[in-house]
Amino acid sequence: MSRAFDEPGRGAGCLSDLVLDVKVAEGHLAAPDAAHLETCAACAARLLVLEEQQRIWAPDVLRLAARAKAHARPRARAVWARRLFAGLVPAACAAAALVFFVVDEAPPDRSKGVAMSLFVQRDGEVFIGASGDAYQAGDAFRFRVRPRHHPYFMLVGVDGHGRTTVFYPLGGDAAAPLEDHDEVPLDASLVLDDAPEQEFVLGVFADRAVTAGEVARAVAAARARDGRLHEDALHDVTLDAELSWVVLNKGARQ
Amino acid sequence: MTFEADQVEQLCRAYGSSILRRCRAILKNDAEAEDAAQEVMVLLFEKGQQFRGDAAVSTWIYRVTTNVCLNHIRSESRRRTREQSGDVRDWIEKENPDAQRFVVQSDVLREALGGLSDLDQQIFVLRHVDGLRQDEIAEVVGRSRRTINKRLKKLDEWTEKKRAEVPS
Numbered sequence: 001m002s003r004a005f006d007e008p009g010r011g012a013g014c015l016s017d018l019v020l021d022v023k024v025a026e027g028h029l030a031a032p033d034a035a036h037l038e039t040c041a042a043c044a045a046r047l048l049v050l051e052e053q054q055r056i057w058a059p060d061v062l063r064l065a066a067r068a069k070a071h072a073r074p075r076a077r078a079v080w081a082r083r084l085f086a087g088l089v090p091a092a093c094a095a096a097a098l099v100f101f102v103v104d105e106a107p108p109d110r111s112k113g114v115a116m117s118l119f120v121q122r123d124g125e126v127f128i129g130a131s132g133d134a135y136q137a138g139d140a141f142r143f144r145v146r147p148r149h150h151p152y153f154m155l156v157g158v159d160g161h162g163r164t165t166v167f168y169p170l171g172g173d174a175a176a177p178l179e180d181h182d183e184v185p186l187d188a189s190l191v192l193d194d195a196p197e198q199e200f201v202l203g204v205f206a207d208r209a210v211t212a213g214e215v216a217r218a219v220a221a222a223r224a225r226d227g228r229l230h231e232d233a234l235h236d237v238t239l240d241a242e243l244s245w246v247v248l249n250k251g252a253r254q
Numbered sequence: 255m256t257f258e259a260d261q262v263e264q265l266c267r268a269y270g271s272s273i274l275r276r277c278r279a280i281l282k283n284d285a286e287a288e289d290a291a292q293e294v295m296v297l298l299f300e301k302g303q304q305f306r307g308d309a310a311v312s313t314w315i316y317r318v319t320t321n322v323c324l325n326h327i328r329s330e331s332r333r334r335t336r337e338q339s340g341d342v343r344d345w346i347e348k349e350n351p352d353a354q355r356f357v358v359q360s361d362v363l364r365e366a367l368g369g370l371s372d373l374d375q376q377i378f379v380l381r382h383v384d385g386l387r388q389d390e391i392a393e394v395v396g397r398s399r400r401t402i403n404k405r406l407k408k409l410d411e412w413t414e415k416k417r418a419e420v421p422s
């Protein structure tokens with residue numbers, strides 16, 4: 001177990017775990033602390049450790065949070081967090097739960113058009129995933145996208161019945177600009193549940209703020225007669241946007 | 255699932271690794287640490303309304319986590335084992351110039367905390383397990399910085415005294 005004082009070089013002016021935990025959890029750092037972090041290798045190293053722990057322990061944390069929620073007395077469940085996390089609305093979804101998840105990413109191939117890269121965390125290991133591979137319940141995914149010239153982006157989960165859930169912008173109802181117009185890692189990652197169905201994650205790259213409703217209707221229209229959505233049909237989705245997607249097949253957990 | 259519960263879940267996920275890390279550091283036992291971390295999260299769901307906007311959520315989570323872990327230690331120390339007493343003897347026998355550090359790094363933390371008040375236990379953990387500054391400790395436990403300074407001096411004396419008084 002790593003502790004603050006175990007790390008030589010973290011001196012009196014250094015940032016405590018309390019400060020760095022806020023950075024890891026919420027992304028905030030006061031200006032003087034950010035300035036210190038810029039110049040202090042020891043604090044930067046500690047931050048990497050804490051970020052790594054958040055990534056590695058994400059499955060444990062998800063499990064504990066789910067159990068805690070089940071154990072909490074329902075009436076006592078809090079309304080308080082609205083004040084703290086105003087504007088941060090997780091997309092509640094049967095298919096996926098959202099966690100923060102940090103990975104080192106390989107640069108995507110620049111030679112093609114719009115693109116999405118898939119990173120998978122399984123049992124503490126991070127690897128680059130491929131569309132159509134079999135994934136397991138508990139696998140956490142992170143996507144990196146290359147929007148090219150399209151200013152708006154939406155990341156949408158689609159289940160085998162064509163039902164959609166917006167993952168980016170988190171809880172949003174329309175495509176939104178990415179902060180940097182090139183190869184932008186998304187803030188959130190997804191954890192696969194144990195529903196047996198094939199799922200799709202759709203990247204929508206648009207020149208305007210295409211709405212979630214438009215995407216949902218376009219995907220629904222591509223379903224087969226039996227109401228199922230097949231991958232081939234994604235090529236026929238008619239939408240004022242370029243699409244890129246990955247197919248997540250569910251495999252049995254080893 | 256209510257919208258609010260979603261947001262508490264988000265909070266659990268954002269701070270979950272911090273909670274888990276601190277539980278492991280304090281309790282030195284992964285299974286017990288997971289139980290404690292889950293208890294902390296249950297409290298986030300249940301007692302969140304006790305949180306007042308005048309403190310940062312991070313310090314509130316630190317306080318709740320520290321207290322949950324210390325409660326584990328207190329209930330455990332009631333059924334203390336002979337092996338743990340042996341650990342304390344080992345600690346005392348070791349030539350270690352930094353008693354606090356050794357306490358934190360070895361498995362004797364729970365034993366060593368036994369003689370302290372609840373407040374001192376919290377301060378000890380925040381100082382020597384988490385490495386927080388005095389002003390941060392003051393914020394987490396909700397006491398003045400002067401109080402923390404005074405208690406830390408007493409704690410140093412206590413550690414030295416404990417080293418001296420336990421027979422080898």
Ligand SMILES: [Zn+2]
Nearest residue numbers: 014015040043
């Ligand atoms: Zn530093």
